[in-house]
Amino acid sequence: MGDTEPGSSTAAQSAPIDPISRPQSDTRRIVRKSSGWFDRMKAAFTAKTSDTTALAGANSSVVPPQPVQRPGMVNLRRMRVDDVAIPKAEIVAVPLDIKKEDLVEVFRESGMTRLPVYKGTLDTPVGLVHLKDFALTHGFNGKGERFNLRKMLRPLLYAPPSMPIGVLLQKMQTERMHMALVIDEYGGVDGLVTLEDLVEQVIGEIEDEHDVDDDAFWTQSAPGVFIAQAKAPLDEFEAAIGMRLTDEEEEEEIDTLGGLVFLLSGRVPARGEVIPHPSGAEFEIVDADPRRIKRIRVRLPSAVKPKVEA
Structure with a gap:
């Protein structure tokens, strides 16, 4: 058998199809499509990896927030x-x-x-x-x-x-x-x-008959004596008793009555503890846990008469 010449029809039929043998315009089109798709995928993954690495580096010193303990059977x-x-x-x-x-x-x-x-x-x-x-x-x-x-x-x-x-x-x-x-x-x-x-x-939290209603931040139990929730707005309580409990600097930092008691004591006071105020008022902790104050008994100085009966 003789060797087949490259220009013969038999060689053309048996030779594998090579993209290089295609017209130059088609070859450029194939290469452009292939390169563009891979370039886009590479760019996308590179950007995500870079962003993730940068974010991890920026937050390496940040303590992740602790999960909130919610009520439940678990x-x-x-x-x-x-x-x-x-x-x-x-x-x-x-x-x-x-x-x-x-x-x-x-x-x-x-x-x-x-x-x-x-x-x-x-x-x-x-x-x-x-x-x-x-x-x-x-x-x-x-x-x-x-x-x-x-x-x-x-x-x-x-x-x-x-x-x-x-x-x-x-x-x-x-x-x-x-x-x-x-x-x-x-x-x-x-x-x-x-x-x-x-x-x-x-x-969840259970409130009994002796707890202050959620709608009432405080109640007056005796002349000059109030049972108040720690979350009672301080400015409203001051208006009710007719006296200021904070100065201008403290007023910007404190929003609630519990915040005032915390500032005076420098910690979360224990149940039954009495925190004195420079004005002569006293804050007795009626209910609290290790993390927060819940209810406070406020005794005003004898010279102060509340403007509003709560």
């Missing part, structure tokens, strides 16, 4: 007792040898219905006293018996700080107890948690 297994318990320093408790008049005052000032009772120190709890037991025995149409706190004591529940709140909630339901003390590894009291604290992690 909190029952995700949250622990020490996440919701109030610290030991904020526990309102009474000694076993307290007098009846003093116990009445603690119930009145704290607004609590259950108080832990201890012997010597809070690290030696002996039980809790319920306001209903005390009232039925020594008030209203009670038996009028001689005051004996030991006879009115109810048992307390104890929980480690690492216990999931769902486990403690079930235990409270089973044993019909509404209060538990958080005990550390040495047996000392580390905090306190109530049934309401646990339920609020599932359904």
